[in-house]
Structure formats: structure tokens, C-alpha cells
Amino acid sequence: MLILTKNDIEMCYSIEDCISAVQDAFEYFSAGKVDVPLRTQIVKSNGKDSFLCMPAFCEAYNAACVKVLNMFPENINKGRPSINAQVLNIDTQTGEINAILDGNYVTQLRTGAASGVALKYLAKKDCHKGALIGTGGQAATQLEAMLLMCKPALVQVSDLDFTRATRFAQEMQQKFAKYQTKIMAVESANTAIKDADVIISVTPSTTPVYDASYIKAGATICGVGSYQPQMEETPAELVTRADKIYLDSQAAVLAESGDLIIPLNKGLISQAKLTGEIGRVISGELVGRENDQEVIFFETVGIAAQDLMTAKTIYQKAVEQKIGSKQN
Template identity: 75%
Template sequence: MLVVTKKDIEKCYSLKECIDAVAEAFKYFSAGKVDVPLRTQIVKKNGRDTFLCMPAFCEEKDAACVKILNMFPNNIEHGLPSINAQVLNIDANTGVVNAIIDGNYLTQLRTGAASGVALKYLARKNCTKGALIGTGAQAATQLEAMLLVRDLAEVLVSDLNFERAQEFASKMQTKLAKYQTKIKAVKTGNEAVRDADIIISVTPSHKPVYDFSNVKKGATICGVGSYQPQMEETPAELVAHADKIYFDAKKAVLAEAGDIIIPLQQGLIDESHLQGEIGKVISGELVGRENDEETIFFKTVGIAAQDLMTAKAIYAKAAVANN
């Protein structure tokens, strides 16, 4: 059995490859070809810390895995990852666990890749400015995903802790220098999103992290951080006024995503406002962006199909590298 660490993954697998794997995951999932039970979720009494178990199986791809994942948002204050996870990759023909893969980094890759896929299919072609709100463990791959799929001149970064945003922006400016994009920290979410073509928020906030009035028409917004019904990092007004709303998995979003659940409960939208799953846009069953004036919102809570296709791809490359 292979033990695949973050360093092992970095040596043989890229975010660009992961975007392709996640696009395939979304497409297969929406076609009903991946068995993904709604993830098991146990929330501690503080309403914040969460234990998750996420199995998945795709017979057509001979792929099976289980991810065990724990989300503790306050860990960031102690210099620890807010997400801790391991993925068990399983031989679908024998049931043998053939690899334990670093689930923290795999999650970062596949979560960043989800935004990358959404932006690839839904964002305007001529984007020049991006905004990233939140600088936790998931932020780096979110930022790189933006830069992989659109040629951005500038990305403004904000966080509740401005010093942390500055440190993140400085580090990413060096790490992602090959993209020749200016990465700058700003003090507020509103400053970050103003005039942005692409907005990604990746926070566990229970209240909106920017105001809808600062979002320009034609922007593409990815809500990544809200994964419980009471979380709401995206303004309800934005969701209500979006021309189109897409997501990774309808059942999961309606069960878990406060960004969608809260506007529904408030009567600002109903299910007729929800265009559908990104997988159907990829397959051509649904129309995506039709013009540069459409404001489009994409919500992802993360589904095990993403872990499945990513783990399968990582295992294939790691197994070769290990021989």
C-alpha cells in the first residue's frame, strides 16, 4: 500500500491536471455515473467543528475511495490547517485499499479545481481583475485556479486579519510569479471585489464578507467556503440578482449551503432560479454564459466525486513514480 504525501503529489501532479480531473468528475456525477451518498456529517456542540465521511464509487472508471475529513475553522488562529483529511484509495475490483493519500492537499487541489472548472466554463473571456476573500488553507489553490483559466493583470486579496492577507499576498506573489499577475492585499472585502471580473470567497463566515453593491455586472462569483446551512459568506442580494446560478450538486447544496439555503428561506429566490449542475454545462446539456453582461454565481460545497477522480489520477501517477 502506498502512502502518498503532499511532497509526493507535488512531484507528480499539478492543479492544471486536477482541473481536468474535476471537470470529468462533475460530468460523470451529473450523468448519474458516480455513486456519491450525501456525506455523513457530525457537528460538535459549538456548531463550528465538523467531522465528515465521504465515500464514492464509479463503476465505469473502476474507481473507489473514502475521504475522512475534519473541519475546524478556528485552527487557523493556532497555525494549524482548518481542514485535516486522509483519502483511502480503493481497488474497485478487489476492495483492497491500495493507497493512503494526503487528504489535506488533495482537498486543496480539488477545491481549487472546482472553481477553476466553473471559471473556465462560466467566466467572461476578457477578465483582467480578480478578488480572493479568505487566506486559509484553501486559498492558494483558489488563487492559482483563477490564474490558470484567465489571464488576470491583478488579484486583490482580503482577510479578517489584514496582516495575514499581506503575508499571503507576498508569498503568493513569489510562488505564482510565472503568471505575471500583481497580487495585492487590501483591508476589506468590499475593496477587493470592487470592479472585479472574478470573485472567489473561501471563508467560514456566518455573514456576507462583501456588499452586493460593490459587485459589477458581468462578474463571475464562486462561493466556496459556506458548507453549513447557517453559513453565509455570499450576500443574499447577490444570489437574488444573479442572472444564473450553478452548483456542483443540487442535493448537497440544498442540504448544506447557507449561501443558497438562506436566500431560499427568505423568499428571495426559489428553485426555479437555480440553473443546474456545472457537470451538465460541461456535457452541453445546459447553457452556460451567453453574454458578457450576465452576473453568474457558482456554489460548491464539495462532493466525493471530485475526491474520487483526483485520487484515482494521483494514485496512477504516484504508483509509476514509486516503481
Template identity: 50%
Template sequence: MLLLSREDIKKVFTIKDAIEADKKAFQLVVEGKCDAPLRTNIQAPKHDGCFLFMPAYVEEMDTASLKIINIFPHNIDNGIPSSPAQVLLIDGSTGIVTAVLDGTYVTQLRTGAASGAAFDVLARKDARIGALIGTGGQAATQLEAMMAARDLEEVRVYDMNYERTVDFAARMQEELKDYGTKIVAVRSSDEAVEGADLLITVTPSSKPVFDGTKVKAGATVSCVGAYQHHMQEMDPRILTRASKIYFDSEEAVLSESGDILIPLEEGIITKDDFTGDLGDVIKGKVTGRENDEEIIVFETVGVATQDLVAAKEIYEKAVAAGVGTQWN
């Protein structure tokens, strides 16, 4: 069994690799080629947390996986990841676990890459300004995926804690300097959102974190954080302005995301307003962006297929490069 740490993964797998892996995963989802039951969610109310178990199996790849990811949002206050995780990669022909990967980093990569895939497929080609709301454990790869998908001049970052926002922006400016993008900490979500071509929200908020009336025409919005029914980062007013609404998986989104479930329950939107899954756009079965004025919304809650495809590709690259630690 191969043990792959964050540093091992970084040696062989980039955010651009992760974006391409997510595209494959989203196609497998819409083709029905992955058996991935909706994740088991066990609540830990004492700590405002939860334990998530995400299995997946792709017969044609002879590969299965299990991700154990535990969401504890208060961890950020103690300087530890808010979503610690491991991914077990399993040989589909023998049932033997072939690798254990740092699931925290796999999750960060594949979750950021979901926004990157959506922007790559749906965003205006001339997008120049990005906005990121949230600076927690998922934020760094969301930011890099945005910059990998489009050649951005500037990304504005907002979080309720301004000091943390400044520290995050400075750290990211150094780590991602090769992109040549200016990363700026701002004091309000309005300042982040106004004029932005790309917007990512990645917070655990239970109320909207931006004003949907301030999003510009032509913008592409990716909302990432609302993985439970009571969570709602997205201002529902953006849904009434949007020309198209896409998902990583409609089934998964409708099983848990307050961003969509709450507006549905309140009658702000109906299922007739949904455009389709990103995998169908990639396959050419569903229309993507049709003009530069459309506001496009992408809601993602994450599916286990993403973990499986990413883990499989990381493992193969690591074996080829001789990276990782063997454990018997």
C-alpha cells in the same frame, strides 16, 4: 499500499490537472455514474468543528474512495490546517486499499479546482481582475485555480486579519510568480470586489462577506465556504442580480449550504432561479454564459466524486513516476 504525501502529489499533479479532473467528476455526477452518498457530518461543538466522512464508488472505473476530513476553523490560529484529511483509494474489484493520500492537499487541490473549472467554463474570456476573500487553508489553491483559468493582471486579497492578508499575499506572490499576476492585500471587501471580473469567497463566515451591489456586470462569483446551513458568505443580493446560478451538485448544495438555503427560506429566490449543475454545462446540456454582461454565480460545497477522480489520477501518475512510499 502506496502512501502519498503533499510533496509526492506536487511532483506529479498540477492545479490544471485538478481542474480537468474536477470537470470529469462533475460530469460523472450529472450522469449518475458515481454512487456518492451525502457526507456524514458529526459535530464537535466544543471546538466549533466537525468530522466529515465522504465515500464514493464509480463502477465503470472499478474504483472507490473514502475521504475523512475534519473541519476545525480555529486551527488557523495555531498555524495548522483547518481541514486535516486523508483519502483512501480503494480497488473496486478487490476492496483492497491501494493508496492513502494526504487528503488535506487533495481537498485543497480539488476544491480550488472547482472554482477553476467554473471560471474556465463560465467566466468572461477577457477577465483581468480577480478578488479573493479569505486566506485560510483552502485559499492558496483557490487563488492559483483562478489564475490558471484566466490570464489575470491582478488579484486583490481580503481577510479580516490584515496582517495575515499581507503575509498571505507576499507568500503567494513568490510561490505563484510564474503566472505574472500581481497579488495585492487590501483592507476591505469593497476594495477587493469593486471592478473584479472573478470573485471567490472561501471563509467559514455565518454572515455575508461582500456587498452584492458592488459586484460588476459580467463578473463570475464562486462561493466555496458555506458547507453548513448556518453559514452564509454570499450576499443574497447578488442572487437577485445574477443572470444564472450554477452548482457543483444541486442535491449537495440544497442539503447543506446556507448561501442558498437561507435565501430560499426567506423567499429572496426560488428553485426556478436555478440554472443547473456545472457538469451539464460541460456536457452541453445546459446553457453557459451568453454575453459579457451577465453576472454568474457558482455555489460549490464539494462532492466525494471529486476526491475519487483526483485520487485515482494522482495514484496512476505517482505509480508511473515511481513516486511515493510503499507500506505493507
């Protein structure tokens, strides 16, 4: 069995590799080729901390895995990761666990890659400004996916803690210098999203984190942080205004994401407002962006198919490059 740490994975695998894997994941999932039960989720009485188990199998991709993941959003205030996870990669021929991967980093990669896939298919060709709201453990890969797919000249970053946002922006400016994008912190989300062509929000907020009136025509917005029914980082006004709404999994989003559950329950939108799953755009069954004026919203709660294809392709690269530690 192979043990793959974050450092091991970084040596052999990139966000670009992951975007390719997650694109496959969405396409296979929407074609009904991935067995992905809705994830088991146990939420503590505080309504924030949760324990999750996410199995997946795809015979056509020759892949199987289980991710065990715990989400504790307040850990960010303690200087600890908000997500703790491991991914068990499984040999589909023998049922043996052939690798254990750092699930925190796999989650960061595949969650960032989900936005990367969405931006690849839904963003305008010319994106000059990006906005990132939230600077927790998922933020760095979200930012890199935006930089890779959209190549904005400027990205403005906001967080409830401006000091944290400033520190994050400075670190990312150095880490992602190769993209030649100016990355800077601003004191409010509304400042960040004003005139932005692409926006990613990745927060556990239960109240909207920006004013939808600042969203300009032609913007593409990725809602990433709302993974429980009471979480609503995206304003309902944006959801009602959007010309098109795409999802990673319609069943999962309607079961888990307050960004859409809340406006649906209030009667502000109906399910007819939902354009469909991004996997069907990838396969050509659904049309994506049709002009530069459409406001397009993508909601992702994360599905095990992403972990499945990501873990499989990481394992393959690690074996090819002889990376990782072997354990009996």
C-alpha cells in the same frame, strides 16, 4: 499500499491535472454515473467544528475511495490547518486499499479545481481583475485556479486579518510568479471585489463578507466556503441579482449551503432560480455564459466525486513515476 504525502503529490500532480479530473467528476456525477451518498457530517455543539466521511464509487471510471475529513475553522488562529483529512484509494477489483493520500492537500487541490472548472466554463474570456476573499488553507489552490483559467493582470486579496492577508499575498506573489499577475492585499473585501471580473470567497463566515452592490456586470463569483446551513458568506442580494446560478451538486448544496438555504427559506428566491449543475454545462446539456454582461454565481460545497477522480488520477501518476512510500 502506497503512502502519498503532500510533497509526493506535488512532485507528480498539478492544479491543471486536477481541473481535468474534477471536470470529469462533475460530468460523471451529473450523468448519474457516480455513487455518492450525501456525506456523513457530525457537528460539535459549537456549531463550527465538524467530522465528515465521504465515500464514492464510479464503475465507469473504475474508481473507489473514502475520505475522512475533520474541519475546525478556528485552527487558523492557532497556526494549525483548518482541515485534517486522509483519502483511502480503493482497488475496485479486489476491495484492497492501494493508497493513502494526504487528504488535506487532496481537498485543497480538488476544491481549487472546482472553481477552476467553473471559471473555465462560466467566466468571460477577458478577465483583468480578480478578487480572493479569505486566506486560509484552501486559498492558495483557489488563487492558482483563478490565475490559470482567467489570467488576470491583478488579484486583490482580503481577509479579516489584514496582516495575514499581506503575508499571504507576498507568499503567493513569489510562489506564482510564473503567471505574471500582481497579487496584493487590500483592507476590505469591498475594495477587492470592486471592478473585479472574477471573485472567489472561501471563508466560514455566517454573515456576508462583501456588499453585493460592488459586483459589476459580467462578474463570475465562486462561493466556496459555505458548507453548513448557518454559513452565509455570499450576500442574499447577490444571489437574487445573479442572472444564472450553477452548483456542483444541487442536492448537496440545498442540504448544506447557507448561501442558498438562507435566501430560499426567506422566500427571496425559489429553486426555479437555480440554473443547474455545472456537470450539465460540461456535457452540453445546459448553456453556460451567453454574454459579457451576465452576473454568474457558482456555489460549491464539495462532493466525493471530486475526491474520487482526484485520488484515482494522483495514484495513477504516482505509480507511473514511482513516487511515494510503499507500506506492507
